[in-house]
Amino acid sequence: MNITSDKKTDISPALLHKKMLQLLSSLWVTRAVGTFARLGLADVMEDGLADHAAIAAARGLIPDRLYRLLRALSTLGIVTEPTRGHFTLTPLGRLLSSHSPNNTRTTAIFLNDYFADMWTHLDDALAGERTAFEALKGAPFFEWLARNPGEARRFDRMMLEVHGPETPAIVAAYDFSSFEHVVDVGGGNGSLLSAVLAAWPNLHATLFDMPEAVAAAKRGEGGPLPGVRFVSADVFTTPAPAGGDVYLIRHLLHDYEDGDCVRILGNVRGAMQPQGRVLVLEAPLPSDDSPGPGRWLDLQVMLLCGGRERTVEEYAALFQKAGLHLARTIPTKHPAMTIIEAAAGSRGS
């Protein structure tokens, strides 16, 4: 999100007008980039086509209209037009090609699909109990995913695209050497657990998530999971796997409101070894009023599943209600990842 607040008061009316029109037309950018990704145009270009008419023919599109899309995308740095009518994919544009490692094509498609449609229900979410997703699809997000395995698979893929770069930063920042049994709660397709086990192969590991995510993990979609025990269940109705001495909870708490978070943390607290640790892996909001992209993700999780982004102090308050306390926070080299470590009992007990 590159919209920053403008603290200047002497900005001219013409600039204000321009800025407002830019804000109001941001949707055009999301739609254009997402459609470029969904139609596989980056794939075709990565395969070597440069002439807009040839790219159009490969996808059954009208050359003049595709030309105009590519010309607009060149203003965003997705493609360049070195000679008229011929386009080249930039390193940024390559992130939309399914041929590129670490691509974000599924995310580009998702953010144009029901993740975009949800925003048309922002007013429902602001005024009522239902999330925007429920207003759109008639069921809470994770329940709906459980009934739509294909969508669950796509969502897991998007999680890998979005959160993948955080994984090496977490593994590099935290010393797992004193632990024997790591449990990933809401571990999705197992990408984090896979990286932890690659770095610390002597650990026993358990992955706990809903059946579809566990099925993806078993298929190896998040990477190898040697010797991992799988538990397919709902964290609200099933006790967390017992006896772990370190529990990972990455981007699960921000999906839920406070009461549900306390239930999840309390469940983990009841299962963990007395000297164990809980690692909440999130991008906390700044404790002061400095702005940041978390304010936008906060709205996205509010619309999707009634969740919220929190400051470290707000996480600490949840820990306290669940019989835990904040032990320390550990920054990582990834700007959107902090390790928020909790231990059992109240501080100093």
Ligand SMILES: C[S@@+](CC[C@H](N)C(=O)[O-])C[C@H]1O[C@@H](n2cnc3c(N)ncnc32)[C@H](O)[C@@H]1O
């Ligand atoms: C935002 S994703 C994060 C996945 C993974 N931890 C990561 O960081 O890539 C949230 C995960 O929590 C799981 N989840 C959500 N609600 C759950 C519940 N009630 N019980 C078990 N797992 C749940 C989802 O299936 C999903 O895999």
